[in-house]
Amino acid sequence: MPRTTRAAKTKSFLQVANWKMNKTIREAKQFIEQFVNEKVVTKQQIWFAVPFTDISPMKQLVGDVYQIGAQNMHEASSGAYTGEIAAEMLLEAGASFVILGHSERRKYFHETDSSINKKVLRAIEAGLKPIVCIGESFEEREEERTEEVLKNQLLEGLKDVSVNSISSCIIAYEPIWAIGTGKTATSDMVVKAHEAIRSIFEGLYEKKIAEEMTILYGGSVSPASAEELSKSPGVNGFLIGTASLDPATFAKIVTLSENTTVE
Ligand code: 13P
Numbered sequence: 001m002p003r004t005t006r007a008a009k010t011k012s013f014l015q016v017a018n019w020k021m022n023k024t025i026r027e028a029k030q031f032i033e034q035f036v037n038e039k040v041v042t043k044q045q046i047w048f049a050v051p052f053t054d055i056s057p058m059k060q061l062v063g064d065v066y067q068i069g070a071q072n073m074h075e076a077s078s079g080a081y082t083g084e085i086a087a088e089m090l091l092e093a094g095a096s097f098v099i100l101g102h103s104e105r106r107k108y109f110h111e112t113d114s115s116i117n118k119k120v121l122r123a124i125e126a127g128l129k130p131i132v133c134i135g136e137s138f139e140e141r142e143e144e145r146t147e148e149v150l151k152n153q154l155l156e157g158l159k160d161v162s163v164n165s166i167s168s169c170i171i172a173y174e175p176i177w178a179i180g181t182g183k184t185a186t187s188d189m190v191v192k193a194h195e196a197i198r199s200i201f202e203g204l205y206e207k208k209i210a211e212e213m214t215i216l217y218g219g220s221v222s223p224a225s226a227e228e229l230s231k232s233p234g235v236n237g238f239l240i241g242t243a244s245l246d247p248a249t250f251a252k253i254v255t256l257s258e259n260t261t262v263e
Helices: 025-037 052-062 087-093 103-108 113-126 138-142 146-157 187-204 207-212 226-231 247-256
Strands: 014-018 045-049 067-070 097-100 129-134 170-173 214-218 237-240
Touching (some): 045 097, 052 067, 052 087, 146 187, 170 187, 187 226
Parallel strands (some): 014 045
């Protein structure tokens, strides 16, 4: 059992929409128009991780109201890497953050903790906030190896990230079996995993850093699960796929997560 290191919910809840490979520029603009029409009143932060082509037009459209980010990047700052994109390009287009190590990147594009680590270090150096995704498979959970898997992913994925830089990183706990399946992890599972992650951070860095780390939950978050999960101790926000594609559904999740900012 991990030692209990819980974060006080003193900062605003963070909602990150991960659009994956969805929405053309036209569709992205339409989404924002409809989302604004939902008239959500919130103290939460709302970020959009969008396809590369949407970054610049989205930034021009939303300014500083929402943060815009990418879903991947290359670890080099430039060079002969046909089809890849560098941190500087994302920054100049208007991105302020980048999702790294998503399980779909690990599965379909063979990313490893070691290659993710290079990207994390590059993103930090360039001034992009990394959202580092970790999470266990169904088999690993069944074998009661969840904490071991999370620990290895953090140890390798965050290797050489200094104590001064770690505060610019965000962790997303996304159990693979919950992504796009409609199977949300229970509040109990999420709380335990987040506590385990904070304990690992306490071992790697220090207690204050562990407590202040922003840790998101992702995996089939929906209006049905948002309220309970957002109230779960140690959950600082969501990383949302499918349910973030529809403006009304996403707005509903934001509304259901309101009043969870302070514990
Ligand atoms: P779903 O919300 O569709 O399960 O996707 C979660 C996810 O992968 C967010 O990064």
